[in-house]
Amino acid sequence: MKEYRLKAWPELPAVFRRIVYRRLLSDLSQRALCEAEMHQRSGLSNADVRALIHFLSAEELLEVTERPEIISRWRLPALLPTWLRRA
Known part of the structure; x- marks a missing residue:
């Protein structure tokens, strides 16, 4: 899963000049977030989050x-035999 972190504060186009985007950019400047976390924290739609990511990526x-993938405890018993065979 990809995480995104803001390198520098952008000059925002009119489309992104709402407080919800500024709050999200503030979060991104302090910590790395995945798309789902951005959507959850901001309340923006998935399409709006992707549009912001696309804009910021284009501006580098x-x-x-x-x-890294987190292994849930429900998958652990299925993976244990594989790990034991490797050892």
Whole structure:
């Protein structure tokens, strides 16, 4: 899962000059967030979040990293035999 973090504060076009976008940019400047977290924190639609990500990516203002997959405890018993065979 990709995480995004803001590298520098952008000059926003009129479309993104609402307080909800500014709050989201403030969050992105302090910590890396995935799309789902951005949607949840801001209340924006998924399409609006993707549009903001696309704009910031085009301006080269986002640092993109891969979040390691978290293994849930429900998948753990299924993976245990695989791990034991490797050892």
